[in-house]
Amino acid sequence: MNWFLSGTLLAGLLTTPTTPADTWTITAGGPAATVHLDDQGRPSVAVERDGAAVLDPSPLGVVTEQADLTTGLRLTGRSSRVVVEKYATTAGKRLNRMSVMRETRFRFARGDARLDLVVRAARDGVAYRYELPGAGAVVSEASAFAVPGGSTAWLAGHRRDYENPFIQYADVPAAEYQMPALFEVGRSYLLLAESALDGSYTGPRLVREQGAYRIGLWDARVPYDGGLTTPWRVVITGDLATVTESTLVDDLAPGSEIADTSWIKPGKVLWSWLAGGRPVQQSLERQQEFVDYAARHRWPYVLVDAGWYDDPVTGERAWTDRTPEFTWIPQLVEYGKARGVGVMVWLRFSDFDTRDKRVQRFGLLRQWGVKGVKLDFIDSEAQERLRWYDETLRDLADNRLMVNFHGSTVPKGINRTWPHVMTMEGVHGAEKSSNLTTSHLAALPYTRNQIGSMDYTPMAFQRSGRPTSDAHELALSVLFESGLQNLAGSLDAYRARPEAERFLDQVPAAWEETRLLSGRPADHTVLARRSGDRWFIGAGVSGAARTLDVPLSMLPGRWLVEVTRDGAGGLVREPHVVRGGTLAVDVAAEGGFAAVACPWKPGLTTCAR
Template sequence: MGRRWQRARRAVAGVAVAALASGGLAVAAAAPSAAEQGAASGWTVAGPGGSALSAELGLDADGDLRLAVDRGGAPVLLPGRLGIRTDQHDLTTGLRFTGRTDRTVHESYRMTTGKRLQRSATMREATLTFTGADGARLGVVVRVSTDGVAYRYQLDGPGQVTVEQEASTFEVPTDAKAWVQPYQPSYETERTETTAGAANEAKPATCDGDTCSFGYPTLFAVGGTYVLLTEADVDGRYSGSHLDHQAGSSSYHVALADGAAVTAPGPLATPWRTAIVGGLDTVVGSTLVDDLAPPSQVKDTSWIRPGVDDWSWLSDGNSPGNVDRQKDFVDYAAAHGLEYTLVDAGWQASWVPELVRYARARGVDVLLWFDWNDLRTQAQRDAWLPKVKAWGVAGVKVDYMYSDSQSTFQWYDAILKDTAKLKLMIDFHGATIPRGLQRTWPQVMSVEAVRGEENGQNPTRDIFLAFTRNVVGSMDYTPTWFSRPGRQDTAARELALPVVFESGWTSLGDKPEGFATQPVAEDYLDQLPTTWDETRLVSGGPEQQAAGDRQVVMARRSGDRWFLGGILAGTGDTMKAPLGFLGKGPWLLETVEDTPGADGGGQLRRTVRTVTSADTLTVAAADNGGFAALACPALKGRTDCDEKVVTAPATTLTLDPSSATAAPGTSVAVDARFTLPQGDALHLVHMTVDRGRLPAGWSASGPDVTAGSLPAGKVLDGHWTVTVGKDQPGGTVEVPVWAEYANPAGKGAPPVHVEQVVTVAIPLHGTVYASDQPFLTETNGWGPVERDRSNGETGAQDGGPLTIDGTVYAKGLGMNADARVDIDVQGRCTRFEARVGVDDEVAGQGSVTFTVLGDGRQLAASDVVRGGQPAVELTADVTGVHTLALVVGDGGDGKNFDHADWGLAQLSCAD
């Protein structure tokens, strides 16, 4: 349909346009007469307050509904098909208009993350209703704001709704410049610059014949207007989608994930099909995706704390498995005022609580990585999330979802409810793009969905990301790996990335030794916030400059300070940043740039000068270079923009005793002494036994201890009596005692938490199951050792019942060769017994050996046991043994299918 059709629609829709112009909140059009139904074929939805944007809808003679977008009267999106087909109704053609209502929607809300904390948006909304050939009703809700157009479908029928396909199509002029990303649910493919019609010519792996799939968000340049296509408000009611494009065409069709139907209870409102429209500054500054999302589900957000963390895995891949090395990263975070340290894959439950205590006493909180397979089911989440919360972990990073399916979005719904309830922040890695998620669930600090620093460097990619992926939500890019071997950019460009890219948690990628080589960068990062009051695109764009390079300069304001980041891809050039966004009066401007003539590994230099908003910052950038800057009001006597980094002082909390033995029903007296050896006094000090973390049936008597002020050298004493539960089984229990005081950093930082534990040993007695005891050490050939379940797959608690040759065992251990667990049996037990074999889940495959060790000596061993064989009885005399080891070997033919079960696995111990 051409412009003539669109002009005709404006004439037909004059009454509706007038209703919108009235600005009423909910101006409803009367139901059309039969004559009006036959005449009406086009409708306009104009933007608010004289906005240049409008959406134009029309029905053709076949009853096919189409939508186009104009900006300033010029076409941006050509008429594209609308409609939806369910298993019951085809609402893609043969439609008949039945009515329209209009209203103005105003959204005012506050975010915990993002390009701007305080949000306000006004959108004009029209709901047009249609009837299909079989009488079924379709609602099409269209919203137009100053920064874009969005529409969704409403299906108001009762009962279950199964959507098979949408007709939703965006029509883009074929000669429009395009920045597209071949679709994969990880969103880690490279974007390329092309045209809307020629997007398939690179023949990405996501093509099927003449049709190729592209991921959101996708950017187009139509004349002087940019259009960023994406979607908003997706949850478990629906699936995610992507764009399918046929070679040479102007059509980008919305395709549901995996081509699968989605099923939801009616009435159903689909996700918003969203086009952010305007100049580059409008696109970059747009909050439309969040504006379209549901309001926050978390009323109290005081516990949600964005911040900077040091992340050891990128630069030191083995470090997450080494508690001493992780303490180096904690120490670095503490010294530089970073809020967090992130412990990635390889951590052990045996030492994480100790690391958390070490970190929190230094004013640093710990974030903990999880494979989503360990949190996939409700039982897994119920086992792990309260546990890590009790350890004191502040948030989790969950990885490897890699799906846009409806079932995966239902999983997102579930884990978001769980983490909100427990007050755990969360970062999704190996994840889908944000679609307004951070407004609805403000504990989401960041989302990967990007080919970031860990996937190799591509300076051009980084330019594209500023105008595509990072527009729609926080992006976990993990920048600043200065010591990276063979780095392809300069140090100044690397420093600019955490300003150019917004993320609620910014994970710095280098190790302490690497940061130490760039002290100027360290000073800048010490000042870096991760929440912003304002974001501005200062200069640049995704297109190549005349000099052959691409550039972007971004400015973000926190309080009265502006942080600037500029990056360049390609041949070195002069980068210009007009400073018109600064307020009145003089400003101090600190600029960090590469030393002239230095290569990518050179040192950085910082210069300070006074500027005004009329000035332009110019930086001579090297190849793939850049700069970072910081501006603040030039107050009298001020020589720089730095705010002092305040760290937690060293304190001492000692417990007497640090360990004890107590039988069920008996008590332990616990004395605590908390001191500040030197420094300024602590304030609002509070010390207690953490009664909420004692096992059921335990109790603690004695008062909490407080002090409004605790000067250096003064001791705060506490005394409690802890009583062991009468039904407490044998083993060890840690009794936590902590002291908290007001964080000297201020600015809403949480109290500094200093904690120690009394390890109470409860003598083993009677029948004791190995699966109920803590492991001193644990290794396993495939996933974790499972308690009372088979080995299953790589996730924790993902196995089935322990089953050997058809016999099910309620208790026991599931392992995979080669494997070993060590258990403290206190020298109190006399006999170990188990029924061992290969679990039925491997269908007769696998071969293993079982060995029992006592204090390093072999006490019992099996021959090779194969899949499909009956269980073998294995017994051992463990009299006097303190450390019992249960070991599984691979039977001599590798570990494949070696799912080894220790059925029952019980000890007979003294009464």
């Protein structure tokens, strides 16, 4: 640990008043970032919204093996520009985006050493990153976030695969936490996140100490050659709707590396792991049953999970030279193709950890006709492993394979840069058999899922230990965004719930618009997402039964709203013809509802097509 950064510098900056030497403010009509260089040459940044602080003065800078660039700095130049970008994505809250940001570059020096600080401001937040010339190695960052005292926090403890639950704190204990991290600061919400992380750097964690959250790095030493541009440290702030709907993490990421995205198609995936585990994954006949169900319901994909390429004779749990000889996956692909269903397959990271393995094995999967892969057990944000992501993403794109990363990092703008990344795990999800609560679920839209597609794997109706009612579980198909929505129910569980089938047959996995209608982290969420001329609404609560008053301002004129909620004997569907205003829906304890809204016309009785 660098004790100077974690102790003296942080304490001094947060508690010791200084005489302002140089101060600059950057804003684009929303929150304002104020960069300050004190009389000891120590840079800091503070963020203000509507005249109130959402981030107190927080230290900046890096320490390299060559120089301490956290103190003794002098400004040698400053320039500004406006960055306007229009882009499209294959998944997320909105498929088409427009980003407008004001950027200021500060050029600092200490002796012969140089450090550029680049700050951007948007209507929904601010961000900064560092640029260093030449060659060297970063050993620590001074970067920290001084969240004002008394703020409520929703945090998950740091874990290499990001699979810890989010917990609400009034008083946050000293520990290490993952990003993103959410806070309620006065009348504003504040989300701390990261964008544009790749193999040129290393992963972060938030280290709670001395009233602030310091950036800790995965690697003790991060070498670079030919210059270094670090990831963006992102501060999203506004009311809860602004923070939830923000795409700032994607806006800051590099543009697409793939010119032709026509082969990248989001959609529902029938996933059989929680319906039977390894035996189901090793049976062609059972997998054909899932293909048949998907075809009947017009779901575009099935996913064969762990076990399909284990050697049936030796039981060896690895891809071997004999794998292509005994697997039935090509037969399943042909079976699915004849029925309009694509096949995806699970893979172990360790079987694809070199370029030679990836070229040969991804090429074979493409030859078979596989549409996408689920790569699992990556479990690291070390620089070496992030370089593996960079190389693997290129190899996957070369073979036109969509990807779902599990045991992984979380999205940090990756879908904008690599549009075939359809979803990532990085969540305490439905596979967990313990400590899965509706309060955690009611925090996810504002935290983990805020930054990008999340493979929670909902719809495991057959699992007796799940915390949700049936209607709440059904609503997760809307509440949780994922470019590949892996639905985890058993075939019998779906068939026993025809109203769930009816809704799932309609709900898409790609959205043109997303709006938060009502919510409070860890308490409840009501989200509306638009696809074409229809809106889908998902609602889930944590705790007691209640009536949700759902605002419908996004529905001009008369609309038919079909609400599926918990009834005395199971799921029930109720039609309502509305004209804006609000819709009151009674929900059960730990319950919710799922709804679809379509423009009403005389004689219309259902939104189903």
